[in-house]
Amino acid sequence: MLVAAAVAAAAQPASRTATTLEALAQHPLFFHGRTIVVRGTVEQPASGIVSLRADDSTRPVFVLQRDRGVPDGLVELRGQFWDLGRLTPDDPHLAGFDIEALLQRVNDGRWPAHNQVLIVIASASGAAERLPPGLRAIALEPSRYEGQRVTVIGRFRGANLYGDLPQSPGRSRWDFVIQSADAALWVTGQRPRGRDFNFDSFTRLDTGRSLEVTGVVRAERGLVWIEATKVTLSSGSAPAAIAEAPVRVVGAPPQVAFSLPVDDEADVSPTVKVRIQFTRDMEAESFRDRVRVTYVHANATSTPPVATTVYRRDNRVAEITFQAPLDHFSTVKIELLDGITASDGARLAPWAMEFSVGG
Known part of the structure; x- marks a missing residue:
């Protein structure tokens, strides 16, 4: 039978995301491959390895640019963010950049592990102008507003239903997200309800409507939120998300690592959980209806195993879990059908393996 692939992480939106260097350092997997806007101070030593920092205590994010350079001082930079250790040396996104020079400088020439070397491939940069108070200003520079009372207008996005932010600050089950243009913030302390409205944070029915939120700005471990004292409907409207399609570069076809x-393994437990690891980041949704599990040599009345497939992006593994123990002394076949792709669209060749269940 065909097995639906459950998505372990929300599909990445195509919108641009205003964030901070601390958030990139704390949540690199969430931002990996996204188009981001961030502010920081440029460091350009004689080595030519350009980096961006918020202050001396934050990890640097290294900046790669194809054409023009990045100005000195405090800048606002836009580009695609990558955790270098989650890419491979031949990844097409890195073509044309001197990655060897970067690694010689920062990691003794070794290819980094996950979360070790963070980069932004810059598409635009300029001096960071002072922003008027508002949701975007708080998202980009929360340190300016932390502990202060603010009032902002944003579009209701439920309990992060659109994957705007890495995770919830976890203050209550009613925490919700508001968004304006390329920025989003969590709201805690108040439920999204009041006079003439009562929004459901767990469905998209009310998303897109504008709220006015008053409260105190808080920040911790790369998360920024407003500890609200008042939530009301807004007569004005917040700007919609800024759509910006990332540069689509198709790399080498992914393979099963x-x-x-393993294939042809014998005496496997009837309660086994099958794990398949890939050489590249995969598109979680592409597994849907493209994983087939059957009994080999089964008669016409045999019922195929019922299973669920979940793709776990952090280690590039598809996990297949069976709803009931497998038949003793049976042979099980797992097939990955045509249409499964890497995150950049490169297609996985159809693949299959078999194993025998013990008694």
């Missing part, structure tokens, strides 16, 4: 159990 290994599986557990």
Whole structure:
């Protein structure tokens, strides 16, 4: 039978995301591959390795640019963010950049592990002008507003239903997100309800409507939120998300790196969970209806195993979980059908493996 692929992480939106260097350092997997806008101070040593920092205590994010350079001082920079360790040396996004020089400077020439070397491939940069108070200003420079009482207008986005932010600050089950243009913030302390409105944070029915939120700005571990004292409907409207399609570069076709159990393995437990790891980041949604599990040599009345597939982006593994123990002494076949792709659209060749269940 065909098995639906459950998505472990929300599909990445195509909109631009205003964020901070601390958020990139704390949540690199969430931002990996996204188009971001960030502010920081440029460091351009004689080595030519350009980096961006918020202050001396934050990790640097290294800046790669194809054409023009990045100005000195405090800048606002836009580009695609990557956790270099999650890419491979031949990734097409890195073509034309001297990655060897960067690694010699920052990691003794070794290819980094996950979360070790963070980069932005810059598409635009300029001096960071002082922003008027508002949701975007808080999202880009929360340190200016932390502890202060503010009032902002934003579009209701439910309990992060659109994947605007990495995770909730976890202050209550009623925490919700508001968004304006390329910026989003969490709201805690108040439920999204009041005179003439009562929004449901767990469905998209009310999303897009504008709220006015008053409260105190808080920040911790790369998360920024407003501890609200008042939430009302807004007569004005916040700008919609800024759509900006990332540069689509298709790399080499992904391959299966290994599986557990391995192909033709015998005496496998009836309660096994199958794990298949890939050489590249995969598109979670592409697994939907493209994973087939069957019993080999089964008769016409045999019922195929019922299973669910979940793709876990952090380690590039598809996990297949069976709803009931497998039949003893049976042979099980797992097939990955045509249409499964890497995150950049490169297609995985159809693949199959078999294993035998023990008694």
